[in-house]
Amino acid sequence: MRKDNEQGDTVIASTMTALGRAAKRALPCLATAGSDQRNAALRECAAAIRNTATDILDANREDLERASAGTPENALLDRLTLDPERLEAIAAGQEAIAELADPLGRVLADWRRPNALHIERVSVPLGVIGMIYESRPNVTADAAGLCIKSGNAVILRGGSESFSSSSAIYACIRTGLEAAGLPPAAVQMVPTTDRAAVGYLLTSMREYIDVLIPRGGKHLIARVQQEARVPVIGHLEGICHVYLHASADAAMAREIVLNSKMRRTGICGAAETLLVDRDAADRLLPSVVGALIDAGCRVRGDETVQSLSDSVTPATVGDWSTEYLDAIISVRIVNGIEEAIEHIRHYGSDHTECIVAEDPIAAERFLSGLDSAILLHNASTQFADGGEFGMGAEIGIATGKVHARGPVGAEQLTSYKYVVRGAGQVRPR
Amino acid sequence: MRKDNEQGDTVIASTMTALGRAAKRALPCLATAGSDQRNAALRECAAAIRNTATDILDANREDLERASAGTPENALLDRLTLDPERLEAIAAGQEAIAELADPLGRVLADWRRPNALHIERVSVPLGVIGMIYESRPNVTADAAGLCIKSGNAVILRGGSESFSSSSAIYACIRTGLEAAGLPPAAVQMVPTTDRAAVGYLLTSMREYIDVLIPRGGKHLIARVQQEARVPVIGHLEGICHVYLHASADAAMAREIVLNSKMRRTGICGAAETLLVDRDAADRLLPSVVGALIDAGCRVRGDETVQSLSDSVTPATVGDWSTEYLDAIISVRIVNGIEEAIEHIRHYGSDHTECIVAEDPIAAERFLSGLDSAILLHNASTQFADGGEFGMGAEIGIATGKVHARGPVGAEQLTSYKYVVRGAGQVRPR
Numbered sequence: 001m002r003k004d005n006e007q008g009d010t011v012i013a014s015t016m017t018a019l020g021r022a023a024k025r026a027l028p029c030l031a032t033a034g035s036d037q038r039n040a041a042l043r044e045c046a047a048a049i050r051n052t053a054t055d056i057l058d059a060n061r062e063d064l065e066r067a068s069a070g071t072p073e074n075a076l077l078d079r080l081t082l083d084p085e086r087l088e089a090i091a092a093g094q095e096a097i098a099e100l101a102d103p104l105g106r107v108l109a110d111w112r113r114p115n116a117l118h119i120e121r122v123s124v125p126l127g128v129i130g131m132i133y134e135s136r137p138n139v140t141a142d143a144a145g146l147c148i149k150s151g152n153a154v155i156l157r158g159g160s161e162s163f164s165s166s167s168a169i170y171a172c173i174r175t176g177l178e179a180a181g182l183p184p185a186a187v188q189m190v191p192t193t194d195r196a197a198v199g200y201l202l203t204s205m206r207e208y209i210d211v212l213i214p215r216g217g218k219h220l221i222a223r224v225q226q227e228a229r230v231p232v233i234g235h236l237e238g239i240c241h242v243y244l245h246a247s248a249d250a251a252m253a254r255e256i257v258l259n260s261k262m263r264r265t266g267i268c269g270a271a272e273t274l275l276v277d278r279d280a281a282d283r284l285l286p287s288v289v290g291a292l293i294d295a296g297c298r299v300r301g302d303e304t305v306q307s308l309s310d311s312v313t314p315a316t317v318g319d320w321s322t323e324y325l326d327a328i329i330s331v332r333i334v335n336g337i338e339e340a341i342e343h344i345r346h347y348g349s350d351h352t353e354c355i356v357a358e359d360p361i362a363a364e365r366f367l368s369g370l371d372s373a374i375l376l377h378n379a380s381t382q383f384a385d386g387g388e389f390g391m392g393a394e395i396g397i398a399t400g401k402v403h404a405r406g407p408v409g410a411e412q413l414t415s416y417k418y419v420v421r422g423a424g425q426v427r428p429r
Numbered sequence: 430m431r432k433d434n435e436q437g438d439t440v441i442a443s444t445m446t447a448l449g450r451a452a453k454r455a456l457p458c459l460a461t462a463g464s465d466q467r468n469a470a471l472r473e474c475a476a477a478i479r480n481t482a483t484d485i486l487d488a489n490r491e492d493l494e495r496a497s498a499g500t501p502e503n504a505l506l507d508r509l510t511l512d513p514e515r516l517e518a519i520a521a522g523q524e525a526i527a528e529l530a531d532p533l534g535r536v537l538a539d540w541r542r543p544n545a546l547h548i549e550r551v552s553v554p555l556g557v558i559g560m561i562y563e564s565r566p567n568v569t570a571d572a573a574g575l576c577i578k579s580g581n582a583v584i585l586r587g588g589s590e591s592f593s594s595s596s597a598i599y600a601c602i603r604t605g606l607e608a609a610g611l612p613p614a615a616v617q618m619v620p621t622t623d624r625a626a627v628g629y630l631l632t633s634m635r636e637y638i639d640v641l642i643p644r645g646g647k648h649l650i651a652r653v654q655q656e657a658r659v660p661v662i663g664h665l666e667g668i669c670h671v672y673l674h675a676s677a678d679a680a681m682a683r684e685i686v687l688n689s690k691m692r693r694t695g696i697c698g699a700a701e702t703l704l705v706d707r708d709a710a711d712r713l714l715p716s717v718v719g720a721l722i723d724a725g726c727r728v729r730g731d732e733t734v735q736s737l738s739d740s741v742t743p744a745t746v747g748d749w750s751t752e753y754l755d756a757i758i759s760v761r762i763v764n765g766i767e768e769a770i771e772h773i774r775h776y777g778s779d780h781t782e783c784i785v786a787e788d789p790i791a792a793e794r795f796l797s798g799l800d801s802a803i804l805l806h807n808a809s810t811q812f813a814d815g816g817e818f819g820m821g822a823e824i825g826i827a828t829g830k831v832h833a834r835g836p837v838g839a840e841q842l843t844s845y846k847y848v849v850r851g852a853g854q855v856r857p858r
Contacts, residue, residue, distance in 0.1 A: 028774070028798075031800070032797065032798065111819065113817070113818075113819055117808055117812065119818060119819075124800055126830045126831070127800075127830050206654070210829075210830045210831070211830060211831050225635070225658065226658070229654065229655070231660065231661070231829060231830075231831040232660070233831065249853070252853040255853065255855050256853065256855060258855075259855035259856060260855075263855070263856055263858065345457070363850075367848045368461065369457075369461065371460070371553055371556075371846060372846065373846055373847065374846070374847045374849065375846060375847065375848050375849065376849040376850075376851060377848075377849070377850045377851060378850070378851040378852055378853050378854075379546055379849055379850075379851025379852075379853070379854045379855075380854065380855040380856050382855070382856040383546065383849065383851075383854070383856055385856075388542070388856065389542075389548060389847075390540065390542055390548075400639075400660060401555045401556050401639045401640060401660075401844040402555065402639070402640050402660040402662065402831060402832045402844070403831045403832040405844055405845055405846060405847075406846070406847045415830040415831065415834055416834055417800060417801065417802055417803070417804060417834060417835070418802065418803045418804065418818075418834075418835050419796050419804050419806075420803060420804065420805040420806070420808055420812065421792075421805075421806045421807070421808075422805060422806060422807040422808025423807055423808075424678070424681040424684065424685065424807050424808070425807075425808040425809065425812070426684050426685060426687075426688035426689075426692070426808075426809040426811070427688060427692055427809050427811040427812055427814075427817065429692065
């Protein structure tokens with residue numbers, strides 16, 4: 001058994017090293033390719049997806065049959081399922097990315113020094129990206145497309161559930177790169193579902209990978225944080241809050257809470273906790289709680305909230321730090337905006353928070369006093385999304401402080417370098 | 430013995446946790462303080478350094494005596510030594526940082542969506558920074574000053590050699606923060622030289638520290654890369670290249686090579702390898718090599734270079750990937766610019782490279798074909814410096830691709846958040 005493992009480890013190591021080497025070799029060609037060539041590759045990918053739609057849908061059926069043999073959750077099956085409409089959206093996504101402005105070669109700043117040196121800060125690709133994700137096959141196309149657009153080579157490691165679908169989509173991406181005269185190794189997919197490959201990506205690819213982007217559930221993110229030996233742009237939980245200030249408009253409060261919680265409950269921008277000013281609880285809460293319950297949401301609240309409806313069950317301390325990703329909301333009464341800010345600092349995950357308020361001073365205090373990646377005034381937390389921000393697709397939503405925060409699109413997949421032009425200047429002692 | 434270690438570990442753990450908790454509590458006050466208040470703290474720090482100059486110089490003598498009891502290198506003693514002039518430069522540095530534009534609250538981008546949502550990307554502090562550095566006591570002041578300016582709390586862990594000097598400077602920083610009405614815990618110093626504290630910072634402070642900035646030798650950086658469990662903005666080696674293109678002006682080539690290598694040999698922006706076009710070797714090299722040898726530099730070269738002077742010794746493969754940080758240079762003949770770019774991609778460390786060329790097409794090819802943090806045309810590699818870039822002080826020079834690259838000043842110590850203003854928008858299905 002031990003020997004088998006060792007042999008398996010050796011196979012993984014040589015497979016992964018080969019991917020890393022090929023990615024690094026393909027990188028300079030992609031990184032210095034013109035915008036037209038990278039966009040041509042994206043359009044060719046879209047064409048290849050449309051041309052092989054039958055094959056992709058067949059592959060997807062294999063994945064669904066394998067998954068159904070277990071006892072999958074409905075949410076998993078929904079994420080996994082492709083149909084002609086979803087597949088057309090994936091193809092159109094590649095074309096939409098092609099339409100975006102070129103994120104490379106932008107002069108982000110430039111200035112001249114007293115000694116006449118001219119300094120430019122110019123955007124460049126990050127390099128080789130390692131992308132680890134779970135069951136959605138569309139992430140294969142989105143991640144590959146955003147990386148091609150931003151001149152980054154990428155090694156994709158998708159979930160085992162979607163292996164057949166992702167492989168079929170991946171074949172289209174290679175076709176697109178080749179058709180555009182770019183090296184297909186710019187985008188590669190780990191050719192095995194062996195979980196040891198994830199460990200190898202995290203710990204042993206420093207020589208080849210510039211940054212890891214994990215996208216998935218709590219367990220994946222925790223593993224990445226514990227094991228990763230290369231820089232990570234990751235997202236943690238989205239424990240998003242809606243705070244109803246005493247000055248909130250009642251109808252707006254109801255619509256924003258309902259949409260923030262219930263439009264989709266399984267996305268990271270869904271609200272998990274509602275905070276309400278004590279002074280406005282009688283005015284605002286009955287209608288909000290009623291609407292939530294009517295929409296099929298379970299409501300957990302403190303004593304004041306419980307007194308509003310028999311359907312409200314008690315919230316425990318654990319509720320304030322739980323990402324339900326389900327039709328459940330925790331509701332707490334606070335004594336004003338400072339207590340709301342304190343609560344969010346303590347229990348939040350720095351993802352997305354919303355204040356509903358007519359009072360502009362309260363709104364500005366909330367927007368400046370908190371430090372989450374996205375802060376909204378009078379708008380649903382479900383706008384936390386690259387498409388809704390106007391970035392085209394997104395590769396994920398980052399909650400860290402280093403590098404990108406919020407939706408990560410093509411522009412966020414770049415770094416910069418300094419280009420300094422002189423006329424023989426040397427530095428005095 | 431084992432029991433002692435365990436007790437020691439417990440003491441370190443509780444000491445470090447207390448620092449982390451205090452930093453996190455102090456952060457919101459510093460992060461939301463106005464520019465005037467942060468600048469006042471910096472000016473008060475400068476005043477405190479001048480007022481207690483005698484104490485600081487006494488403390489520095491303690492460090493020097495302790496260091497001299499061993500068998501220190503001269504370079505270490507030089508880095509460690511303070512005198513009234515150097516101390517005044519440290520005080521003036523705080524005032525120079527105060528003069529810089531406020532890096533916080535800048536609107537980095539803003540746009541309006543078709544649904545009338547207004548999105549702003551606004552600069553914010555990184556949070557709590559863990560700063561691990563070696564023997565230079567001035568880093569204590571520079572790092573603290575840049576963090577105060579950029580609204581970041583910081584936990585400083587300097588080298589044991591400079592512990593007394595750093596402690597004395599640190600006392601002035603606390604005085605400055607208090608005098609400006611800011612929480613002194615915004616800047617803290619690890620109160621022990623126990624090396625276990627570094628391990629604890631690297632592995633066990635995820636709850637408190639947002640980013641680690643290591644600044645020091647190879648061994649420190651290697652340890653950080655191996656052990657760190659929080660994001661790192663670090664610099665690797667500076668294996669910097671000067672490439673003399675066939676079109677280079679001979680006099681300019683000589684001055685730039687001499688300055689890039691010999692102005693200071695111990696800094697990361699010093700050149701380590703010289704590449705010369707074969708077509709121009711006869712014209713350029715004799716004068717360049719002669720000037721280097723006259724300046725006391727040892728020259729290691731390939732066969733062509735050796736044929737120029739008896740003083741040139743053979744370069745081995747290992748030389749191309751060595752950061753000498755000393756008066757030694759390796760010299761290689763290349764067959765044109767593509768071979769030079771290939772060499773730098775293979776052996777370089779993505780820090781700083783220079784092309785000397787009169788031909789503008791060659792220069793642009795070099796500047797666009799390479800991906801180091803700093804690329805120079807016709808100027809010395811020793812300009813790789815925050816001060817020379819006009820950033821005031823620098824906390825280090827980053828070679829990673831994620832977050833800051835090149836000199837890291839106050840602006841580079843910020844992240845951003847999105848502020849979204851609406852009028853009740855909810856997201857359609």
